[in-house]
Amino acid sequence: MTPTLEVRNLRTHFFTRAGVVKAVDDVSFAVERGRVLGLVGESGSGKTVTGFSIIGLVDPPGRIAGGRILFQGTDLTTLSEEAMRDLRGNRIAMIFQDPMMTLNPVLRIDTQMVETVLAHRRTTREEARRIARDALGQVGIPSPEERLHAYPHQFSGGMRQRVAIAIALLHKPDLIIADEPTTALDVTIQGQILAEAQKLCAESGTAMIWITHDLSVVAGLADDIAVMYAGRVVEQGPVDEVLDAPLHPYTLGLIGSVPSRNRRGAPLRQIPGMTPSLLNLPEGCAFRARCPRATDACAAVQPMITEHRPGRFARCIHPHLEAAEAA
Amino acid sequence: MTVYLLRRLIQAAGVVLAMSLLVFLGVYAIGDPVEILISPDADQIERERAIRSLGLDLPLWEQYLVFLGKALQGDLGRSFVFNEPALRLILDRMPATLELAVGATVAAIIIGLPLGLYAGLRPDSAVSKAIMAGSILGFSLPTFWVGLMLIMVFAVQLGWLPSTGRGETVEVLGVRWSFLTWNGLSHMILPAINLSLFKISLVIRLTRAGVREAMLMDYVKFARAKGLSPNRVVFVHVFKNILIPVVTVVGLEFGGTIAFSVVTESIFAWPGMGKLIIDSINVLDRPVMVAYLMVIVLMFVVINLVVDITYTVLDPRVRLEGKA
Numbered sequence: 001m002t003p004t005l006e007v008r009n010l011r012t013h014f015f016t017r018a019g020v021v022k023a024v025d026d027v028s029f030a031v032e033r034g035r036v037l038g039l040v041g042e043s044g045s046g047k048t049v050t051g052f053s054i055i056g057l058v059d060p061p062g063r064i065a066g067g068r069i070l071f072q073g074t075d076l077t078t079l080s081e082e083a084m085r086d087l088r089g090n091r092i093a094m095i096f097q098d099p100m101m102t103l104n105p106v107l108r109i110d111t112q113m114v115e116t117v118l119a120h121r122r123t124t125r126e127e128a129r130r131i132a133r134d135a136l137g138q139v140g141i142p143s144p145e146e147r148l149h150a151y152p153h154q155f156s157g158g159m160r161q162r163v164a165i166a167i168a169l170l171h172k173p174d175l176i177i178a179d180e181p182t183t184a185l186d187v188t189i190q191g192q193i194l195a196e197a198q199k200l201c202a203e204s205g206t207a208m209i210w211i212t213h214d215l216s217v218v219a220g221l222a223d224d225i226a227v228m229y230a231g232r233v234v235e236q237g238p239v240d241e242v243l244d245a246p247l248h249p250y251t252l253g254l255i256g257s258v259p260s261r262n263r264r265g266a267p268l269r270q271i272p273g274m275t276p277s278l279l280n281l282p283e284g285c286a287f288r289a290r291c292p293r294a295t296d297a298c299a300a301v302q303p304m305i306t307e308h309r310p311g312r313f314a315r316c317i318h319p320h321l322e323a324a325e326a327a
Numbered sequence: 328m329t330v331y332l333l334r335r336l337i338q339a340a341g342v343v344l345a346m347s348l349l350v351f352l353g354v355y356a357i358g359d360p361v362e363i364l365i366s367p368d369a370d371q372i373e374r375e376r377a378i379r380s381l382g383l384d385l386p387l388w389e390q391y392l393v394f395l396g397k398a399l400q401g402d403l404g405r406s407f408v409f410n411e412p413a414l415r416l417i418l419d420r421m422p423a424t425l426e427l428a429v430g431a432t433v434a435a436i437i438i439g440l441p442l443g444l445y446a447g448l449r450p451d452s453a454v455s456k457a458i459m460a461g462s463i464l465g466f467s468l469p470t471f472w473v474g475l476m477l478i479m480v481f482a483v484q485l486g487w488l489p490s491t492g493r494g495e496t497v498e499v500l501g502v503r504w505s506f507l508t509w510n511g512l513s514h515m516i517l518p519a520i521n522l523s524l525f526k527i528s529l530v531i532r533l534t535r536a537g538v539r540e541a542m543l544m545d546y547v548k549f550a551r552a553k554g555l556s557p558n559r560v561v562f563v564h565v566f567k568n569i570l571i572p573v574v575t576v577v578g579l580e581f582g583g584t585i586a587f588s589v590v591t592e593s594i595f596a597w598p599g600m601g602k603l604i605i606d607s608i609n610v611l612d613r614p615v616m617v618a619y620l621m622v623i624v625l626m627f628v629v630i631n632l633v634v635d636i637t638y639t640v641l642d643p644r645v646r647l648e649g650k651a
Contacts, residue, residue, distance in 0.1 A: 057551055089554030096552075101545035106567045106642055115563075116553045151643035167553060 002073050003030040004175050004207035005054065010067035012046075012053045021278045023049040023062065025231040028305070031175070031207040031224075036198070038222030038239060039211045040254070042275055046231040047211045051177045054209070055094050056084040072174065090120040093168035097180040099161035103152035109136075109163060110148040116170050135166040139196065158189035165193070172204060179211045194221050215258050219243055227251050230276055230286040233305065236313040247314035247321065249291045285317070293318040335635070339628040346624040347398065350617055351391050360611045364407050381407070394617070403621060404614030408607070413618035417600055421622075422502045423493060424592070424599035428584040430506065430519035432577060435526035440573070442527075443534025448561065450539060458531060465528030474521045474594035481517060489514050491596040518595040522588055526580055533576055537569030544568075571641050578634035582627040 012024035024046045031037045039047045052058050054069055056076060069076040071092065076084065088094075096102040104112060113132035114125060121128075129148065136144035139162040152160055161181055168176055178197070182190040198221055201208050210222055218225055218239060225242050227235040227250065235248040246252045256269035273290040276282070285303050288294040297317055305315045365377050378384050382393060394404070403414045446455040482490035494514035496503040505511030541547060542565065550564045589601035596602070600619060607615040639645055 055552055057548060085554050085556070087554070088552055094549075094552040096545055096549055098545060102549040104546040104550065104564050104568070105644060106571075107564070108643075115555060115559065119554045119556070119559075153644045164549070 002070075003032040004072060005209075006030040006068075006070040007050075007054065008068045008070065010050065010053060010069060011065040012049050012058055012062060013065040014062040016061055016279075019279050022231050022281065023278060024053060026067070026305075027226075027228070027231075027233050028067075029224075029226045029233065029236060031209060033174075033207055034201050034205040035223045036201055036208045036210055036221055038218030038225040039209055039228065040213065040215060040218055040225060041228035042213060044275055044278070045228040046278075047228050048179055050228070051094065051179050051209065051211055054175075055088055055092055055177060056081075057088075057094075086120070089116055089168075089173075090171045091173050092175045092177065093171070093173040095161075095164055095168050095176065095178045095181045098184050099157050099164055099181075100184070102164050103160055105152055107151075108148070109150055109152065113148070113163075113167055113170065116167055120171055131170060132166075135170050136163065138169065139163075139166045140192075141166070158185050158193075161185060161189075161193065165196075169200070173206060176206055176208045177211070178208060180213070182217065183212070183214070190217075197221065215243070215254060227254070230281060231278055232286065232315060233313075234287065234315045236305070237311055241312060245320070247308055247312060247319040248287075248316045249293050249318075249320065250287050251314075252320060253290075285315075335632055339632065342628055343621075343624055347395065347621060348391065350620040350624075351394060352387075354613055354616050354620075355387065355390075357611065360407060360613050398621070403618035406607075406612050406615045408610055408612045408615075413612075413614040414622075416603065416615060417618055417622055420598060420600045420603050422504060423597060424585055424588055424601060426504060426506050427515065427518055427522060427588060427591070427597060427599060428581060430515055431523035431526060431584055432581055434519060434523040435530050436573075436577065438523075439527045439530025440534055443531040444538055444561070444566075446531065447535040447538025447542070450535075459535070462528035462531045465524045465531075468524070470521060470525070470590045471594060473524055474518075474591060477517050477521055478594070488517050490517060493598060518591050518597050521595070522584060522591045526577070526584065529580065530573060530577065533573050534569055537572055538565060541565045541568050567641070571638065574637050574641060575634055578630055578637065582623075582630045585626060586623045 007030070008028050010024055010027045011022070014021040014023055027046070027050055029037060029039075039050065041047045049058065049062070053064055054071075054076065056079075058064065064077050067077070071087070076087070079087075103109070110129060110132060113135065114128045117123065117128035117131050118125075123131075133144045133148060136147060141147055141159060141162055147155075152163070155163065161184075165181070182193050185193065194217065197208065197210070200206060210218065212218060222239045225235075225237065225239040226233045227242070227248065229250050235242060235246060235251045237247075242251065243255060246255060250271070253269070253271035257271060259268060271290055276286055276289070282289075282299070284299040284301060285291070285294070288298040291298070295318065303315050303317050305313050307313050308319050308321060360381075361374070361378060361383065364381075365374055369377070375384075382390060385393070397404070401414065402412065405411060406413050406416055409416060442458050446458045449455050478490040481488045492514060493503075493505045493511060495508040495510040496505050497507040497511070498504075499507065505515055547560060547564055550560045555564075585600070587601075588597075588599060589605055591597065592599045592601035593605060600622075604616065604619045606612075607619070
């Protein structure tokens, strides 16, 4: 069966006056029906740009410079803007990070929902309102009929994110790209939304890309994980295996910097240094300056993404194979 | 909403009262009208009779109270020069100024909004750069010079448009209007353009800044991610947000346009309030000056109120307690 989404060697570059910023450089992954892919990385690692590339909303000076994005077998990079617009909000939906900013402050909730229904379905305004109301009820908003009349500022952050999710669900999309949708919310709300997202995927067979920098969110939610660093996927595989026994030193560093009950009292390990500027990435492995296992060989060539174990991919010359074997 | 309106009205009354005192004192300080009004040949008895008949023999505070008492009954005094009620003189001229100011404001919106929108959506195009350069000219060229140039080009050299007066007028509801006759409208074009040039530039720059800011907002990206057409994104999502600052500034500017249409009215011999006030200041016609300033104060207060109310309609976040 073809996966819902397959990204092959995607390159999204920003052509600025200072030079070419390779925000996404040779990224490949696939998401199947009903599964969740966690796309993890630090700020500026290219995970959000990857999401915008899929939905076709990369703004100039950025553009997709290469690769293929196969959505149910169709290459999205070859589609016209019109055809893309038909898919957006319809078959592919996106949820943004900050619920305080994603809803238009001067338009009522019903306006913002009904326009989304009518953008993709020929139906009456009343019918569109009914669909909108049901969607609000579905994400757990009490008395949806009344809340349709409200403006965004009359909702709390968690409720606004639910509204945004309801909008994303209006057309029962095949793929949802969620760009850190719980980062701006407090922990209890975060838990509720994660649980609902998981339920949704399992029930409706929607594929989901969950972009986050929070490994603990991915651990509980995702089936697969792709770790990005400096615009490239450095490690990829089933989420449990990757988190238990990471192959790439960067993944190991990320896991080490998450507070854990097992290491209570001990100082958190951190990854030394900073993410490199994407403008002038050095030759060879982009992580080598911060990597404890780096050797001269790392500077010479850009490591290829390699399948070190079945289903376990890493972009590293010196992967932690010994840990993977022990696991 | 009713409570809010009531509070605003009380505030407005306070502002008008304070202004009346300031205006009265200010005008009193300018000079003694007796020197201008009474012929130098008049003898002492005649002088004193004139002073008494004008009420100028009373102490200042008493003059103010008399003025205030009469003002509350709608009597702002009689013009020394025309020997007519000052208020009527002003109200007679007001339609001329109003139609000029409204014309200028409408032109500013009709011309300024689309240009600003274009410049905001395509900031790097050559046309946008030309629009922005033009708006700088609109800001910085002095009104009187532009007025004279307009007359030179369109009235004198090309002979397309008349340069002075209101032209033919039609009486509607007891008021004479120029814009209802073709001839009157043609008389209005040049002064209205002259008056609106600054405002057009203002609207262009405001709109452009608003569009450029709004386009970067998440809600615009989210609207695009919903698959809306570009037209809907721009004309509903972006437009409604940029209207907020534009309405505020254009509304407040409207009062300024009326109050300071003096220059344009003088150049184009437009018989409005601005020309009246200049003539009155020249002959120290105190009642007219005071009445003019009071009318302007009232107008500002009303405009501010209207802007505030419009604002609450446009921006739900400032909508006041209770459902509007």
